[in-house]
Amino acid sequence: MAKKRKFCAYRKLERAYTRKSKFKKKSFVRSSPQVKIVKFDMGNLTKKDWQYKLELISKDDLQIRDNAFESARQLSNKFFETKIGKENYHFRIKAFPHHMLRENPLASGAGADRMSTGMKMSFGKVIGIAARIYKGKTIIEVETDKEFVERVKIGLIKASKKLPGSCTIQVKELKPVKKTAVAA
Numbered sequence: 192m193a194k195k196r197k198f199c200a201y202r203k204l205e206r207a208y209t210r211k212s213k214f215k216k217k218s219f220v221r222s223s224p225q226v227k228i229v230k231f232d233m234g235n236l237t238k239k240d241w242q243y244k245l246e247l248i249s250k251d252d253l254q255i256r257d258n259a260f261e262s263a264r265q266l267s268n269k270f271f272e273t274k275i276g277k278e279n280y281h282f283r284i285k286a287f288p289h290h291m292l293r294e295n296p297l298a299s300g301a302g303a304d305r306m307s308t309g310m311k312m313s314f315g316k317v318i319g320i321a322a323r324i325y326k327g328k329t330i331i332e333v334e335t336d337k338e339f340v341e342r343v344k345i346g347l348i349k350a351s352k353k354l355p356g357s358c359t360i361q362v363k364e365l366k367p368v369k370k371t372a373v374a375a
Contacts, residue, residue, distance in 0.1 A: 195258075195319070198355045201292055204252045204323055220291055224320055227257040228288070233268050234280040234333075241281065241334035244363045247347050249328050251356040254321040257288040259354055263331070267350035271333075274342050281334040286322040294318045330358065334365070 212218040264284060271280050293315035324330060331350060333343050344360055351358040 196294070198256070198259075201254050201256075201321060202355065204254060204325070220293075220317055222317070223291060224317055226288060226320065227261045228264065228284065229261065230264070231284045231287075233264075233282040234271065235278045236281065238278075238281065240367060241365055242336045243334070243340050243343075244365055245333045245335070245340065245343050245347060246329045246361045246363070247331040247351055247358050248361055249324045249326060249330055249356060249358055252325050253356045254290065254292075254323055255286065255288070255330070255354055255356075256292075256319055256321045258319075260284060260286070260288065260322070263350040263353035266353055267331070267346040270346040270349060271343070274346070275335070275339045279335060279339050280343065283332050283334075285329045285332055286324055288320045288322040290321050290323050291317045292319045292321055324356075330354065 264282075268282055271277075271282060295315040331347065333347065335343050340362065344362075347360050351360075
């Protein structure tokens, strides 16, 4: 099996060049690969009244592959589970990889000119999927309470090292929801 191409081959956001249609004849891409992200929501999913929300925000326009998301998810989720406990955070991946990355593989080496078709019929085969991220878009968000904010920041910094491009962390204080009594 061939190695994955480097990120620089797919870094720039250009016009979306894949087409997946519900009608098979209009669909240029015959099949889409499986998303490698196992879970999008982790931690305590039942609690609603968190005190703080921390967001990992992109500073650049770029594409992020699903395997990079999965790597960042595993690292940060394991850090959160060990350092603050499973009941003290809600971790969510906000971006969904849907953009299909294609490649027109050309043969190289001796005798390759007789085998290769060059750019004829060069739509390419799908080799992976990525999320299209624009500047200022939230990639990952974590909700937690006040005593765990600093540890969550460390976990998000670790996750940003696994993602391409540069990111910033934004901390928001959430206002408590007022419960109103229902008049009978």
